[in-house]
Amino acid sequence: MNELLTKMFFGGFVRMHVLYHAVREPVFGVEMMEELGRHGYEVGAGTLYPMLHQLEKAGYLSAHSEVIAGKRRKYYRTTPAGEEALEQAKIKLGELVSEVLHDKPPTPSIRTDRSENHQNPNT
Ligand SMILES: [Zn+2]
Numbered sequence: 330m331n332e333l334l335t336k337m338f339f340g341g342f343v344r345m346h347v348l349y350h351a352v353r354e355p356v357f358g359v360e361m362m363e364e365l366g367r368h369g370y371e372v373g374a375g376t377l378y379p380m381l382h383q384l385e386k387a388g389y390l391s392a393h394s395e396v397i398a399g400k401r402r403k404y405y406r407t408t409p410a411g412e413e414a415l416e417q418a419k420i421k422l423g424e425l426v427s428e429v430l431h432d433k434p435p436t437p438s439i440r441t442d443r444s445e446n447h448q449n450p451n452t
Pocket of ligand 1: 346350364368
């Protein structure tokens, strides 16, 4: 997947995706990369790990380490603040989906001044 697209749009999607899965069960970096790959996102360690740290720093994820087969593995879970952030993001996502995918804007025009008619300036 194109790096520019990732930078422009998918960063937020990936963060939401991580919060969504980490509500359900603890997740670690490698399996999260595989899960994102399954959805068609090519997110490498150099992108995902800074995001995980950023979400942790923001208080949206909490981390704990476990030693699995002699290797230290860091697991992440969504915190209550992270769940709240995810709920807010879901509302925004729902609005965006209905407008952009289903072409259902709340009003026909984003212009607030209805007296101006830019389509037909002579009327
Ligand atoms: Zn998923």
